[in-house]
Amino acid sequence: xxxxxxxxxxxxxxxxxRLLMALLGVNYQPIAVDFHPGGEHKxxxxxxxxxxxxxxxxxxxxxxxxxxxxxxxYLAQKFDPTDTWFPTxxxxxxxxxxxxxxxxxxxxDTAGAARLHDMLGRSLNIxxxxxxxxxxxxxxxxxxxxxGLRGATFLIGPNPTIADIACFPYTAxxxxxxxxxxxxxxIRKWLVAxxxxxxxxxxxGIHRLHDMREEGDS
Amino acid sequence: xxxxDVARNDWYPVAIENLLIEGQPETAxxxxxxxxxxxxxxxQIKVIAADGSECPLTIRYGxxxxxxxxxxxxxxxxxxxDEEGRRMVDCGPVRVKASPLRVVENFLDIAxxxxxxxxxxxxxxxxxxxxxxxxxxxxxxxxxxxxxxxxQPQAAKSAEEGQMTDYMYRVPAPCVSILYxxxxxxxxxxxxxxxxxxxxxxxxxxxxxxxxxxxxxxxQTDLVQFQQMIFLQDRSILENQIPRLLPLDPKxxxxxxxxxxxxxxxxxxxxxxxxxxAQLVAR
Amino acid sequence: MNAEHAEKHEVSAGWVPVALSADLPDGGVMRAQIDAExxxxxxxxxxxxxxxxxxDNRCPHRGMRLSFGFVRGERLSCIYHGWQYxxxxxxxHIPAHPDMTPPTSIGANTYLCQEHDGVVWxxxxxxxxxxxxxxxxxxxxxxxxxxxxADLRKLLAETCLPVSGGSEIAPADASxxxxxxxxxxxxxxxxxxxxxxxxxxxxxxPGKTMLHIQTSPDLPVDLLISLSxxxxxxxxxxxxxxxxxxxxxxxxxxxxx
Numbered sequence: 001x002x003x004x005x006x007x008x009x010x011x012x013x014x015x016x017x018r019l020l021m022a023l024l025g026v027n028y029q030p031i032a033v034d035f036h037p038g039g040e041h042k043x044x045x046x047x048x049x050x051x052x053x054x055x056x057x058x059x060x061x062x063x064x065x066x067x068x069x070x071x072x073x074y075l076a077q078k079f080d081p082t083d084t085w086f087p088t089x090x091x092x093x094x095x096x097x098x099x100x101x102x103x104x105x106x107x108x109d110t111a112g113a114a115r116l117h118d119m120l121g122r123s124l125n126i127x128x129x130x131x132x133x134x135x136x137x138x139x140x141x142x143x144x145x146x147x148g149l150r151g152a153t154f155l156i157g158p159n160p161t162i163a164d165i166a167c168f169p170y171t172a173x174x175x176x177x178x179x180x181x182x183x184x185x186x187i188r189k190w191l192v193a194x195x196x197x198x199x200x201x202x203x204x205g206i207h208r209l210h211d212m213r214e215e216g217d218s
Numbered sequence: 219x220x221x222x223d224v225a226r227n228d229w230y231p232v233a234i235e236n237l238l239i240e241g242q243p244e245t246a247x248x249x250x251x252x253x254x255x256x257x258x259x260x261x262q263i264k265v266i267a268a269d270g271s272e273c274p275l276t277i278r279y280g281x282x283x284x285x286x287x288x289x290x291x292x293x294x295x296x297x298x299x300d301e302e303g304r305r306m307v308d309c310g311p312v313r314v315k316a317s318p319l320r321v322v323e324n325f326l327d328i329a330x331x332x333x334x335x336x337x338x339x340x341x342x343x344x345x346x347x348x349x350x351x352x353x354x355x356x357x358x359x360x361x362x363x364x365x366x367x368x369x370q371p372q373a374a375k376s377a378e379e380g381q382m383t384d385y386m387y388r389v390p391a392p393c394v395s396i397l398y399x400x401x402x403x404x405x406x407x408x409x410x411x412x413x414x415x416x417x418x419x420x421x422x423x424x425x426x427x428x429x430x431x432x433x434x435x436x437x438q439t440d441l442v443q444f445q446q447m448i449f450l451q452d453r454s455i456l457e458n459q460i461p462r463l464l465p466l467d468p469k470x471x472x473x474x475x476x477x478x479x480x481x482x483x484x485x486x487x488x489x490x491x492x493x494x495x496a497q498l499v500a501r
Numbered sequence: 502m503n504a505e506h507a508e509k510h511e512v513s514a515g516w517v518p519v520a521l522s523a524d525l526p527d528g529g530v531m532r533a534q535i536d537a538e539x540x541x542x543x544x545x546x547x548x549x550x551x552x553x554x555x556x557d558n559r560c561p562h563r564g565m566r567l568s569f570g571f572v573r574g575e576r577l578s579c580i581y582h583g584w585q586y587x588x589x590x591x592x593x594h595i596p597a598h599p600d601m602t603p604p605t606s607i608g609a610n611t612y613l614c615q616e617h618d619g620v621v622w623x624x625x626x627x628x629x630x631x632x633x634x635x636x637x638x639x640x641x642x643x644x645x646x647x648x649x650x651a652d653l654r655k656l657l658a659e660t661c662l663p664v665s666g667g668s669e670i671a672p673a674d675a676s677x678x679x680x681x682x683x684x685x686x687x688x689x690x691x692x693x694x695x696x697x698x699x700x701x702x703x704x705x706x707p708g709k710t711m712l713h714i715q716t717s718p719d720l721p722v723d724l725l726i727s728l729s730x731x732x733x734x735x736x737x738x739x740x741x742x743x744x745x746x747x748x749x750x751x752x753x754x755x756x757x758x
Binding site: 323327329330332333334342343345346347454455458459460461465471472473474475476477480 | 542558559561562563564565566569580581582583595596597598599601607
């Protein structure tokens, strides 16, 4: 039996795993969990698989991983023959990737939360979530600006890593929660670069890049 | 603004029936008014207004329907809901910062399929919308579109390959749109998908998708999430249509022949005096 | 500019900067808001051949924001139904009716859009070209600040800029050497190097300004990064200015009731 992913189509976190597996060309079996409206992720059958009640969960034989960042690291280590998605030979690079994986958590907690509030009616302090999201996006914008000045397209360097995958979904989906990208040109450039990667797949809320299909293409 | 009688005296979805748990009341805002929906100890469901009075109640199509007025008509009928062999699917509410009328109108449109539901409900270069038939059926006071056809790479969760899909559209109430489409496992029968919209305000609503379809293979969660995917693809469009209120003045936006259903819908709304979520002149 | 599609909006400013050229690549689409007598919400886009254009951010079909659209060749397409617009705003193609030539009455409202010296400018008026100092600069970054333009100009008059002298980067007093309705040029002259920053102001909404910042050409990367960090510090001062003054007032009152 191959890889299984406990998944929810609208989850930005689960999408991180789906996206990396698409970019790496990894096959897996998705197992849809009724996050909404059923709240299945908080019920005993799912809690037996992941007591934290979160998605996604990756199962590979005897191994069960319940944290998105851990899943990304595992997938890159196991399935990337180029050793570029999560290189571990240089401690500085590894450290930077882990720093941005942690940063991704702040995107989830601000932009991701605002999205849940606006989209699924979750109760929370929406003004605080949006303010927090702009603060986090400003940090991302400043870093991507500097990367651009260094001639690098992605968070760590010229090649995408799991740090980019971790930060991508809730940044791309922030307009779902009322946080637009109009004041972040470096972020916009980076989002397009990720969407152009060979093997990229969308999720609801992220449109296909129709410009990649030229006029007259059949 | 004060809610017109047409809007007030109608039925709106406020909860999904089988998710209501005794002792755990839910709230739903309907046109600015907060309603509480509860399941009492005797399993009776009640909807209570903010002032404590009981609101009208109908339970149908898996949803609890209520009103802040006094509807003079029963809830519309969907006979397919009682047909044997169909799966009934409640997809859950999704909140959209848009007029309920924009939400309904989007559900009546197929020309956006190749661009918004790319490689699922439509794909370039199959973008042409052939002429179809639209009428306002005065006996039942509903808008109907028939003889609609479109090529679809993946018409439903059950579809194994691309196919020409036949559609019919029906608007039985200003905030409800129902579509009927070729059922991939049972050509000749219609799968039914309803979009039931509850206006929270004129520019914010909760949209409940519901389906009655033929599918023996997919599990329930997969069916729910296929429809959620489709609706979420529409949501970022809906939230970025300006003006937010649906213009009922035909000079404000430019339709083409592909938009005949939406033109009839807007004309029908104006005739009924349904102004909640609409604008007659630029506001 | 297609006269059929132009509508008269009264706008007090002439040319307004909306982006650094480098931030709008070929095929790029972005939104620009301008706080004018009537607030403007625009889509600014660049065709594949490099031509910039600006329209009202609203497709005349069903009101969809064109800034969500995409570029193919020399046309901008609306994301909703794929309606295609040429650079003059005229609708060229409606995918639902592929054999029909769209009526000439269907189009997006256009604005004059020009590129000058590495910055993209918008205007409502049929003027010659933007009034700004020749800069020959390179784009640094665009920065959004929650502050009015007037406050920002005042603060810029008192700022220091990082300059490199040999292997070090240290702050040095900057002075305004040129100022126009849209822009301001800061210069630091020191023994080791002279440095200029060209700052172009876009009033976005009341209380929010975008600064489009260019620098002298051929600066080393580490100095460019220092300048980017200067911009962050400048924004912090500008946005916390009011807070700092308020708290000083409060403590002063405590001392002298």
